[in-house]
Structures are given as structure tokens and as C-alpha cells.
Amino acid sequence: MARTLIHAPKAARAGEIIEIRAMIAHPMETGQRMGVNGTMIPRAIINRFVCTYGGEVVFSADLHPAVSANPFLSFCVVATQSGVLAFAWTEDTGEVHVATTDITVT
Amino acid sequence: MVEIPALRRRDVLAGAVAHLVVLALPLRAMARPDLQAAVRLFTGGADLREGRVHLDIAPLVENGNAVPLTVDVDSAMRPEDHVRRIGIFNEKNPLADVAIFQFYPKSGRARVSTRIRLATSQQVVAVAEMSDGTYWGVARGVVVTLAACIEGL
Amino acid sequence: MRPRPRAPAVIAALLSIPALLAVSGAVALEQGDRRSGIAFASPQTQAMQADDTANPGMLWVMDGAQLWRRPDGAAGKACQECHGDAAQSMKGVAPRYPDFDAGLGRPVDLSGRINLCRVRHQRAAPLAHEGSEMLALTAFVAFQSRGLPMAPAADARLAPFRAEGRRLFEQRMGQLDLSCANCHDDHWSARLGGSPVTQAQPNAYPLYRLEWQALGSLQRRMRNCMAGVRAEPFAYDAADYIDLELYLAARAAGLPMETPGVRP
Incomplete structure (x- = not known):
């Protein structure tokens, strides 16, 4: 499982717009680089990111090779109810990396 | 460093302004077929208007491997009027697409930050798709310098 | 010049x-x-x-925190078993490195010290100098001294x-x-x-x-x-x-x- 770093508030007021930051350790190999002996290094990136809140999608992204290594995303969500924020990063291979964090809304 | 002569600050600013004008016009005037095609794929060929989209990216960056940017779109993000998607595109990387972000009823605010790769000095374009089917965009010129003493010389 | x-x-x-x-x-x-x-x-x-929350180096620091607690080598010991809480025991260590190792009769840097620890105490194989595990451990140990002045031995x-x-x-x-x-x-x-x-x-x-x-x-x-x-x-x-x-x-x-x- 890849290393991930999530930053989200543990508590928020109902209706408050909160900022979430998500980072994952990944080289985001572009498929444009030449390796040894002139062979191309095959593309291997995270191409999809989805954030769900209480099971509902609240933010998502399609990523291309021009996104930096160790992709960093910061976005907003409206705090509505206490629950789980879940983050899923999908590799070119189909492999999915998941992280979760809880939030208490009052 | 070597590409700088053609990109004096005045030219870059002029280029950015020119792009703003271009964005308000049909897309055929844009710099490169790839960029043009990528934006058209995003808009479905609809008109692209200038405004509402704020693209915060440094005009001069010291390494193109991780260029921070923030896109913020003027929108109340209400059910009847919200941002559906934001697309980021570039002019001179091998591929014109950078990222496409989707927003939902609970997104709250149409703002996103990330870090992108820029192979060389070029224009970066952000386009927002609104719930009423209109598209709004902005272009920014970025000068990319190189780090000193790199590997694999 | x-x-x-x-x-x-x-x-x-x-x-x-x-x-x-x-x-x-x-x-x-x-x-x-x-x-x-x-x-x-x-x-x-x-x-x-x-x-x-934006510094990508923190990904390695977090990884190092896990390695610190992971038992390794023939001795089956984790760094933590001898050194305890890194926030206490490793604070102030990195700023004085490289330091002298009497056994070798010459100075070692922080990664060299970690490998000596692995060989002598954990009875584990040394880690590759530029490998992700060594980078993670050295980053984690040095992170405990963030903000402290460099204080060479x-x-x-x-x-x-x-x-x-x-x-x-x-x-x-x-x-x-x-x-x-x-x-x-x-x-x-x-x-x-x-x-x-x-x-x-x-x-x-x-x-x-x-x-x-x-x-x-x-x-x-x-x-x-x-x-x-x-x-x-x-x-x-x-x-x-x-x-x-x-x-x-x-x-x-x-x-x-x-x-x-x-x-x-």
C-alpha cells in the first residue's frame, strides 16, 4: 500500500466549507522518458482520484502525466454530517490505493 | 535558461494578454494543435469566454517538475448555478492535457490546487465548465528555468 | 580565486x-x-x-516512523525497543553528525550510524545508502531535530x-x-x-x-x-x-x- 498523507479537519460546523489536502507517494512515470540503452520507460501514473464523504462523491480528478510526482491535491467540501472521508487513487494498472479519515460535524 | 532569449518578460506578458483575447475568440487561433484539440475536446467546441476563472501560478519557476497552481472560479456553487468541471491544459509539454477536476453538490467551492510539470516555458490554460453549459477560461505565461548541477549530464 | x-x-x-x-x-x-x-x-x-501538508518529504518521514517501530534482523528488534520514543531520544542527534565511531576508528554520518546499529544490534543487513528505507529512516531521525541548530561534535x-x-x-x-x-x-x-x-x-x-x-x-x-x-x-x-x-x-x-x- 502506497504512502498517503491526508490533511482534513477532525471537526467542523454543519455548513462549513472545509479544505482537504491529499498527497500520495508515486513517481508518476510519464512514459516520455528514455531509460538505459535508449528504451522508453513505460508510463505508470495515478490517473484517477476520487474523494467520497459518507459514501457520496464530493470531488474527483482525471490526472495525466503532466501532474507532478507524489501528486498533491487540495480541494473543498461542505461539512454536512459526521462520517468518513474516503480517498481513492487508481493506478494505470487498475490497482487502487485507499485512505480514510473521520470527521465530526456539529 | 537557453530558451529565455525569445521570452523576455514583456513578451511573456504580451503573450498572456494575447491569449486572453484569443480565448474570447474561436479557438483556432490558439498556439498549438494539441492544445487547441484538447481544449475543444473539453468544451465540445463551444465558445470559450474570458473571465470568472482565476489561475494562480508563478510567472517564473525554478524547476518545471513541480509547479504549484491554484484555480478558483467565481461561482455560488448552488444547484441552479455551479461549476461542473475545471480542465488544465498546457502549450508545450509532449501532451496537452494536465488534469480535469469534477465538482459535485457538496464540493462547496470551485477551487483546486495541485502541482504540475512544465517541460519548458509556455502558456498554461484553465477552463471551467458551468452548469448552464458555458465555458470560461484564462491563460498564464510561465517561464521555466533549470536547476543547477543536475544528474545525468 | x-x-x-x-x-x-x-x-x-x-x-x-x-x-x-x-x-x-x-x-x-x-x-x-x-x-x-x-x-x-x-x-x-x-x-x-x-x-x-504540502511538503512531499513528509511522505518519507511518515514511512520512517513506521520503520522505526518495525522489528528487523536476527535479533528481531525494532529501533524503538532500544531507543524508545524518537521524539525524545533522537532530538538533537542529527545536528551533531557526522560523529566519531570508536569501533571503526573514523567518523560516520547518520545513515552510517543507522547501518552500524542494524549490523551490531539488530543483526540485520545494512540498508542501501540511497534506498527508500534508509532515506525514510534518516529523514525520520533528522526530523526529530527540526528547528535545532547544527551543532557539530x-x-x-x-x-x-x-x-x-x-x-x-x-x-x-x-x-x-x-x-x-x-x-x-x-x-x-x-x-x-x-x-x-x-x-x-x-x-x-x-x-x-x-x-x-x-x-x-x-x-x-x-x-x-x-x-x-x-x-x-x-x-x-x-x-x-x-x-x-x-x-x-x-x-x-x-x-x-x-x-x-x-x-x-
């Missing part, structure tokens, strides 16, 4: 830590002039380092190695025939093409270099510099790197640790 004169004794006298007093006379860059590499970086790079046995480090720092090398000092003592405030030259300060390693798109060690950075002057880098893990690192540490005395730093 001549090396700068030694730091005047009056500046050494201003230092409060005895360890710094013992080594400050051995460097060419005056205390008041010392400036971390982050001071030369763009506002965007500075912001990336300053914010732990005063051990008299280090003196000849530090002197050798200085000699290497001031020795011209490569097709460009430049020494480290030619750029980093004599022209640190200038620019090389679009990039600031900087003072070659070691206070943020291991650090995330945007050019590498990953965390890397001071040794890797020195190899890049040697490639920059078209010199053949020393062999991996050569003692010369440790000697250079010793001199750099003395030259950086007093600068706050920044691990994990971010640089272009």
Missing part, C-alpha cells in the same frame, strides 16, 4: 555552545554570513517546505577528518577545474544561469529536490555537484563524502535543521 580568510576569533567568541567554539575556527564562511539554501529558493518552494578525533574535508572542499576538480569553495564560499550570492549559487549548506538533508522528484541524501547532492563541474564523483559510500560532510557541518554550525527540506 583564493579561499576566504578564516572566521575571526571574535565571531567564534559570540557563540554560546562550546561545541561550536571548538570547530568554528576551522571554516571559511563567517558565522554572520551563513544562510540556509531555503533563503535562496523561490517563495513557492519556501511555502512547500514550510507546510507539512567537538570530539578531537574528528579534527583530521574535518581538515581533510576542508582540503577536498577547496581542491579544484573536474574539466571545469572548480573547487566547491570557488562557488559556495566565493560566489554564493551570485547566480549560475537562472539559479542561485547558494552556500552548499547541509542543514536540510535528506531533502526533497524538485529536480529529483524524490527525497535524496547529501551524498547524492554532492555527486550532482561533481557532475556539474565535470568531475568523476567519488565512489558510492567513499570516506571522502563523510570528510566533506564533516567540514560542511562545521561550516553550517548554528543554522537550524530543516529536514525534510525542499529545494529546486
